[in-house]
Amino acid sequence: MNSISPAAGEDVSTARAMPRFQRMAVLGLGLIGGSVLKAASGGGLNVVGYDPDPHTADIVADAGFETASSAAKAVQGADLVMLAMPLNGLEPALQEIAEHLDADAVLTDVGTLKTPTLNLVEKYIPNAHFVGGHPLAGTEESGFLAADPLLFRSAPWALTLAPHTELPRWLQLAELICDLGAKPVPTTVAAHDAAIARVIGLPHVMAEALALIGLRGGPLGLSLAAGSYMSGSRVARTRPDLVATWCDHNPSLVPALDEVIAQLTHAREELAAEGSILDLTTAGHDARINWENRQFEPVEVPAATADLIEHGRLGGWITAVVPGENGRITLLGMRPIS
Numbered sequence: 578m579n580s581i582s583p584a585a586g587e588d589v590s591t592a593r594a595m596p597r598f599q600r601m602a603v604l605g606l607g608l609i610g611g612s613v614l615k616a617a618s619g620g621g622l623n624v625v626g627y628d629p630d631p632h633t634a635d636i637v638a639d640a641g642f643e644t645a646s647s648a649a650k651a652v653q654g655a656d657l658v659m660l661a662m663p664l665n666g667l668e669p670a671l672q673e674i675a676e677h678l679d680a681d682a683v684l685t686d687v688g689t690l691k692t693p694t695l696n697l698v699e700k701y702i703p704n705a706h707f708v709g710g711h712p713l714a715g716t717e718e719s720g721f722l723a724a725d726p727l728l729f730r731s732a733p734w735a736l737t738l739a740p741h742t743e744l745p746r747w748l749q750l751a752e753l754i755c756d757l758g759a760k761p762v763p764t765t766v767a768a769h770d771a772a773i774a775r776v777i778g779l780p781h782v783m784a785e786a787l788a789l790i791g792l793r794g795g796p797l798g799l800s801l802a803a804g805s806y807m808s809g810s811r812v813a814r815t816r817p818d819l820v821a822t823w824c825d826h827n828p829s830l831v832p833a834l835d836e837v838i839a840q841l842t843h844a845r846e847e848l849a850a851e852g853s854i855l856d857l858t859t860a861g862h863d864a865r866i867n868w869e870n871r872q873f874e875p876v877e878v879p880a881a882t883a884d885l886i887e888h889g890r891l892g893g894w895i896t897a898v899v900p901g902e903n904g905r906i907t908l909l910g911m912r913p914i915s
Contacts, residue, residue, distance in 0.1 A: 609714070684698065687712055733760050763894075
């Protein structure tokens with residue numbers, strides 16, 4: 578795996594290849610951070626982890642992974658630093674590492690919301706080479722003991738392109754993510770948060786509501802609960818504080834909820850008037866089946882910010898970052914067939 582860096586004034590498509598990441602620090606060793614630690618260790622990449630919980634740190638060390646006694650010590654000498662703590666732990670972490678982060682290090686994260694993360698990074702480490710990231714590979718489980726080095730296989734991993742994102746750093750990180758088996762999806766911060774409101778925030782809110790409404794059906798209803806109730810409320814098993822960080826401070830969740838409320842209100846009115854919800858069930862069925870049956874085609878994506886953003890907007894992702902002859906970069910990807 579090679580990393581890409583352009584010379585001054587040089588177009589990124591003809592950039593020179595540089596050595597791969599040498600040392601990675603993962604701050605926060607829960608499900609996602611722990612899975613990154615396990616997946617990235619070995620293969621020439623030196624990985625060190627840090628978690629503020631001493632019990633978790635001991636478990637990680639006992640499992641044979643290198644750990645640091647503080648976030649500041651973890652990032653020293655690292656050319657890639659991954660912030661893998663919940664959003665409410667991000668601010669103190671950034672404050673701690675600000676003076677210890679190597680000037681050339683790439684800083685990334687795995688948080689569900691990109692706008693508040695970007696705002697905090699710009700506040701505390703404004704000169705950081707930051708690329709916001711979000712692997713969509715979580716489960717309802719949490720903690721290092723649930724970590725899995727195969728968690729990211731074929732999973733989407735959003736990588737944002739903000740106005741000050743350095744494309745060479747983005748490509749460098751995308752290449753590593755491909756090596757982890759994931760699918761880097763280029764997107765903007767705003768587009769990411771708007772999409773996440775509908776495919777993560779909204780399902781979690783609805784699962785919590787379903788779990789409550791089912792409970793209010795009494796003991797008989799819960800004894801009769803089967804696949805539909807279990808599937809629909811499954812993610813309500815997720816830690817409540819984590820769900821709140823995924824939903825709070827995302828204004829895009831409000832119109833998404835408005836649309837659901839409108840759909841449910843219409844269904845209620847139909848049923849109250851002894852009508853039918855067949856139109857809703859048909860439309861929902863078709864939407865789900867069409868999503869499952871999407872077909873994709875391989876494409877070559879220009880190594881330019883605008884082209885990458887458009888590729889992601891159309892539902893595409895990157896499969897490989899390939900340095901070719903004369904240092905030319907080839908980006909291979911997949912995209913839904915229209």
